[in-house]
Amino acid sequence: MIAQPYQLYVERRDTVRNMARFYALSIEPTLFGEVCLTRRWGRIGARGQAKCHTFEREEEAVQLFLGLLRGKRKRGYHAISREPANRASTLASCALGDATGTLALKKDARMASAE
Template sequence: MALYNFRLYCQRIDATKNMARYYALSLQPTLFGEMAVVRCWGRIGRRGGEKCEVFATERDAARHFLELARIKRGKGYRPVGNCGNPGNSTPHAAPPQ
């Protein structure tokens, strides 16, 4: 049973640069009891890339997930909706200070 239920969908849109990108992250269990961080990316409306990284523990996978999310936020990606995660359902909610 997974302790963490992390899913994240972010977008980076800049009309002046003709940029409309998405980035999705999720934690998913494997058939062998490990945890995988699955990420998908690309131009909005198009098929993009996908990468799956497997970790021995859920904690290691969650750390990697959060690090990737931090990096993408620094590059200008912003969350869209709540992706089914519990908590605040307001899109583009500001992070707690």
């Protein structure tokens, strides 16, 4: 069983060399109780290639995950967020708006029951 999900998506772009590459890593459980480190890579916008490394223990998969991450960072890959930058603030403001509205409704209900 995996203690926590591991996922990484990094890109390397160099317009001078016409380079636009992606590299993705994820650690997931298999149907047989093992752990699979899946690597996907290729040109951005293309399907790319994939390879799965199977391990008996999560720790072994995490060690390879971190080693591959270090190698990609040395080669100039950078983490890219797949969500819009302002999504977190939008979600936070929606949550605050919902909480404020709920509090106002509860306050109105208490006032109505007191009358």
